[in-house]
Amino acid sequence: MNVVYASNDAYARHLGVSMCSLFDKNPDEKEIRVFVLSMGLSTGSRRALGSIAKQYQRELSFLEMDDLKERLRCTEEHPGERMAAEISSGAEEEAALHESVRGCEPDTGVYDISIMLRLFMGEALPEDVERVLYLDCDTVVAQPIGALWRTDLLGNVVGAVMEPTIYPEVKEAIGLAPEDPYFNSGVLLADLRQWRKTGVQKALLDFWRKKSGRLFASDQDVINGTLAGRVKILSPRYNFFPNYRYFSYATLARHAASWHAVSREEFAEAKRHPAIIHYMGDDRPWIAGNRNHYRRAYEKYLEMTPWAGTPREEGKRFYMLLYHLMDYTTAVCPAMRWEISRRMGMKWAARKK
Numbered sequence: 001m002n003v004v005y006a007s008n009d010a011y012a013r014h015l016g017v018s019m020c021s022l023f024d025k026n027p028d029e030k031e032i033r034v035f036v037l038s039m040g041l042s043t044g045s046r047r048a049l050g051s052i053a054k055q056y057q058r059e060l061s062f063l064e065m066d067d068l069k070e071r072l073r074c075t076e077e078h079p080g081e082r083m084a085a086e087i088s089s090g091a092e093e094e095a096a097l098h099e100s101v102r103g104c105e106p107d108t109g110v111y112d113i114s115i116m117l118r119l120f121m122g123e124a125l126p127e128d129v130e131r132v133l134y135l136d137c138d139t140v141v142a143q144p145i146g147a148l149w150r151t152d153l154l155g156n157v158v159g160a161v162m163e164p165t166i167y168p169e170v171k172e173a174i175g176l177a178p179e180d181p182y183f184n185s186g187v188l189l190a191d192l193r194q195w196r197k198t199g200v201q202k203a204l205l206d207f208w209r210k211k212s213g214r215l216f217a218s219d220q221d222v223i224n225g226t227l228a229g230r231v232k233i234l235s236p237r238y239n240f241f242p243n244y245r246y247f248s249y250a251t252l253a254r255h256a257a258s259w260h261a262v263s264r265e266e267f268a269e270a271k272r273h274p275a276i277i278h279y280m281g282d283d284r285p286w287i288a289g290n291r292n293h294y295r296r297a298y299e300k301y302l303e304m305t306p307w308a309g310t311p312r313e314e315g316k317r318f319y320m321l322l323y324h325l326m327d328y329t330t331a332v333c334p335a336m337r338w339e340i341s342r343r344m345g346m347k348w349a350a351r352k353k
Helices: 009-025 043-055 068-072 079-086 091-103 113-124 168-173 192-197 200-210 219-226 242-246 249-255 257-261 264-272 295-302 317-332 334-352
Strands: 002-008 033-039 059-064 131-135 139-141 158-162 183-191 231-233 276-278
Touching (some): 002 009, 009 033, 033 043, 043 059, 068 113, 113 131, 113 192, 158 257, 168 219, 183 192, 183 219, 242 317, 249 257, 249 264
Parallel strands (some): 002 033, 002 131, 033 059
Antiparallel strands (some): 158 183
């Protein structure tokens, strides 16, 4: 099993928790190789992560990508870089140069630029890695995932779990129709052989640059916009969002026609026994005052890492209470939750522009 993460130093602790859970829940896998696409992981963090891999006798490799910003700048196919090359001197020319270079600066909005690392999996990983499972650092493996690893992608480039609560405006902005599925990029099972052969990386970057990097969910929107029709739908238990515990199957199906590809039984099983928990909501288990129903999985593995005893982040206790109340509002009045979430989400997106 080949697994890849992408992390900066701020997320090293969560990476350690996720990696520990991966190893602990999959003892029967003959081989697990973990690759970390790194943007500035400190020596101390690398040492701590290495100790986890050593404890479970698994292979861990760090692939440094501090040049990510340069990789994301304009290329010869994009006018900003050509303009910069053609301008030589003078006040007016200098101003034009500044503007052209500024226009080519990578823009990931409110997200840290490290989220774009996953787009370079095919180039960064060794050539002998022909299939890989990408996991976000804020995931915890709660069940064995050998079945996921061996899933037949049926000719698709990647397998992923749908995110039916995405806003219609987001889908429209990346060229998807209302009935098209939209996928979360926190867990990706990728056929890297096909990824490389068909030039997926170039296509992803071309799409991102065409949109000037100004997207609601940056890399996730890029993956959805570029690979539409080439993604196998995976069970929600392989990328389960804690928020979805409070949504009914019918509510999600009303908002996304594509959700009918998932059975009621699959969704119910995902709620009861998620295989991979993705803490993508605001009530993350490392925040003080959170009431995340699935927080114990994170807490269990945190205590099994070198970061054991790390205190929760303070400053959001009242917000956590309000968020918890909104979760329960979802169960009794999903329309209210949907409207509140949509208004806040689109207002947040507008601030990125």
